Amino acid sequence: MGIHIIKTPDIGEGIAEVELVEWHVQPGDDVVEDQLLADVMTDKATVQVPSPTHGKVISLGGGVGDVMAVGSELIRLEVEGEGNAGASPVSTRSGRSAAPAVAAPIAAADKSVEISAPATPVPAPDVHAHDADKSSPVAVADSGQAVAPRVTVVTAARPDGGKPLASPAVRKRAWDLGIALQYVAGTGPAGRISHGDLDTYLARGAVATAGSGHIAAYVARNDEQQFPVIGLRRKIAQKMQDAKRRIPHFTYVEEVDVTELEALRQRLNERWGPQRGKLTILPFLARAMVLALRDFPQINARFDDDNGVVNRYGAVHLGVAAQTDAGLMVPVMRHAETYDLWSCAAEIKRLAEAARNSSATRDELTGSTITLTSLGALGGIVSTPVINHPEVAIVGVNRIVERPVVLGGAIVVRKIMNLSSSFDHRVVDGMHAAEFIQCIRGYLECPATLFVE
Structure with missing residues (x-):
């Protein structure tokens, strides 16, 4: 029998380290060739690491949440034959060394602490235990x-x-x-x-709900849980913190009368929905943004504040924020200016599904020039969306509500929706931000203009 050491993969693009976000095996497990061993994450994408050979897991090179240097020891297998044990283990960035034939520290299931593993490898706690x-x-x-x-x-x-x-x-x-x-x-x-x-x-009728069973009313509770902020949640936290620290946000809110737009959307869905798919309001918003950006090119931009350079783009690479089980992700619809309503709707749906099932590629998660975000029916009255750094603007959509308004001297019921948008005040002046949103409002309130070049 020999020892086969699998190292943290070089994902390319100059990436020197990755975060270990999930183990699919534990010490003592038998693995086969191509079986998934672990998930590691870069700034944008999660990469699955398969086993190149058959063997038995002896030790793990780190715990979930550890930042691993490319080329460091990821996992150690016992295999038939000589193996490749000539390689010496390399310490992870967290400072722990993966010693030969000794199980590395394993992150506790519910605590942000570490449990020292004994000299004899033992299986880690089942983080999915009930x-x-x-x-x-x-x-x-x-x-x-x-x-x-x-x-x-x-x-x-x-x-x-x-x-x-x-x-x-x-x-x-x-x-x-x-x-x-x-x-x-x-x-x-x-x-x-x-x-x-x-x-x-x-x-069983989905009896298991949020995880704690029935809790009687008025009973004092003293339980406490700790959850490590790792994986995508850590990346989201770092990116949001970085965006708020670096970007002076300016938020502008305007209400839009979408009565005519909703009537048009309903007619189009009744006529073409069965053949082409249902239209949500997002394709109309995307089209309005594309047209408005022609007059406000300084908003379709990315600010390299380290070098003091603003890069403006002719192409609209539209990020569409999508909520997933793991957290918020922003897949990118490239060249949004080339899509009609139905192709835009289909692409938004495809990207959202790819984000939710973790099949989105790195290219589909990077390179946006402006972002559109919506919470749908949960959109509330107003919001303050955080800019997706290094972009300079994000357009937020709030929910549609029916309200009495004065129109032509009469009180009528209209469908009103707020746009809550944020801008990088270093690059976009408040007046230009307001004019940009008013331009979008004009297109949405007179939807026929969306199709006039």
């Missing part, structure tokens, strides 16, 4: 003797930033069924969710 209902009363048999209490298994929601393991097909089916995968118990390796797990979840 808490038993300890409040179940002890049943009493007919004989009067107490019998073992019946344990009810409650599926716990995964912590923020934790990504449920599932294939794209399972993720698509869950999305179609309206099931949040973080509430589904996975029975596969490392808690992977299968179609059977979805069937089980549906069969």
